[in-house]
Amino acid sequence: MRAIEVRHLIRRYAAVRAVDDVSFTVDEGEVFALLGPNGAGKTTTVEILEGYRRRDGGQVRVLGFDPATGGRAYRERIGIVLQSAGFEEEFSVRELVRMQSSLYPRRHDTDELIALVGLADKRDARVKALSGGQRRRLDLALGLAGAPDLLFLDEPTTGFDPAARHRAWDLIARLRHLGTTILLTTHYLEEAERLADRVAILRAGRLVTVGSPDQLRDAARLPSLITVRLPDTVAAADLPALTGAVSRADGTLRVRTHDPLADTYRLTQWARARRLELPGLSVAPPTLEDVYLTLTGEPDAAEAEGEADHDR
Numbered sequence: 001m002r003a004i005e006v007r008h009l010i011r012r013y014a015a016v017r018a019v020d021d022v023s024f025t026v027d028e029g030e031v032f033a034l035l036g037p038n039g040a041g042k043t044t045t046v047e048i049l050e051g052y053r054r055r056d057g058g059q060v061r062v063l064g065f066d067p068a069t070g071g072r073a074y075r076e077r078i079g080i081v082l083q084s085a086g087f088e089e090e091f092s093v094r095e096l097v098r099m100q101s102s103l104y105p106r107r108h109d110t111d112e113l114i115a116l117v118g119l120a121d122k123r124d125a126r127v128k129a130l131s132g133g134q135r136r137r138l139d140l141a142l143g144l145a146g147a148p149d150l151l152f153l154d155e156p157t158t159g160f161d162p163a164a165r166h167r168a169w170d171l172i173a174r175l176r177h178l179g180t181t182i183l184l185t186t187h188y189l190e191e192a193e194r195l196a197d198r199v200a201i202l203r204a205g206r207l208v209t210v211g212s213p214d215q216l217r218d219a220a221r222l223p224s225l226i227t228v229r230l231p232d233t234v235a236a237a238d239l240p241a242l243t244g245a246v247s248r249a250d251g252t253l254r255v256r257t258h259d260p261l262a263d264t265y266r267l268t269q270w271a272r273a274r275r276l277e278l279p280g281l282s283v284a285p286p287t288l289e290d291v292y293l294t295l296t297g298e299p300d301a302a303e304a305e306g307e308a309d310h311d312r
């Protein structure tokens with residue numbers, strides 16, 4: 001079953017085509033990430049799906065509703081976690097979660113929900129005594145208060161320290177296992193790669209691509225990267241012939257190659273014959289970030305350079 005169906009969605013602001021003929025679907029139980037540079041149209045798309053912005057064209061169905069007209073019956077089925085919700089500082093975690101839950105016909109047990117987001121030991125703490133990361137956990141608990149079938153998560157780990165980010169990822173993975181469909185926006189490609197079953201990349205209002213991180217990596221046909229520390233005393237002429245593009249800087253050899261197996265084999269054979277160690281040898285496949293930058297980044301970077309040239 002589809003949780004979300006978006007067909008030929010259009011939203012304009014005067015001359016700006018913020019969302020320009022975008023189509024995608026999200027299955028029930030899927031974690032789906034919307035990615036794209038600033039101004040790509042992510043927020044506009046998400047807010048149309050949430051029912052908080054009107055559209056100029058196209059069809060949208062979410063959980064069987066048109067969000068524009070779904071009203072309360074629709075809102076009771078979705079949860080929204082914004083980047084920075086304001087709280088009443090004097091209330092305790094438990095009081096806020098209980099109040100929020102009371103707005104919904106279907107709800108989680110208050111203490112179970114607090115435990116689910118990892119705030120059990122802060123249950124009776126006032127909001128003003130929570131750290132930034134703990135407030136974000138409270139945000140999440142409030143978004144989940146109505147036991148939603150679909151959760152909208154807007155940049156869920158922005159500003160988190162690495163440990164808090166990993167805990168948030170565990171939590172999102174747990175929600176997924178509980179069957180909640182999740183639409184996530186993020187600027188962290190590692191986050192999307194870890195959490196999302198599929199991602200969509202938007203750029204300037206257009207959908208550039210959609211698929212699982214593996215599908216996108218395969219389709220982009222980007223090279224893998226072999227890196228190894230190699231002293232400058234080894235002459236370039238002495239290196240073995242490799243299929244990939246070789247570069248050297250700061251005592252590190254980098255090989256961008258479409259045949260990592262063959263090139264790693266040649267390098268290691270060559271090193272063994274010379275009794276050389278290959279410290280730090282690593283072979284890394286292209287990441288989702290590499291794919292993303294290839295699909296969205298370079299034209300912007302080129303434009304920025306062009307502008308800089310102009311100024312000079």
Ligand SMILES: Nc1ncnc2c1ncn2[C@@H]1O[C@H](COP(=O)(O)OP(=O)(O)OP(=O)(O)O)[C@@H](O)[C@H]1O
Nearest residue numbers: 013016017018036037038039040041042043044045
């Ligand atoms: N209320 C508005 N009035 C006029 N233009 C708007 C409005 N909201 C968004 N836009 C424009 O629409 C485009 C898409 O904006 P949107 O906020 O959807 O992008 P985004 O992908 O969420 O960006 P970010 O990553 O910076 O949050 C941008 O060019 C933006 O300037």
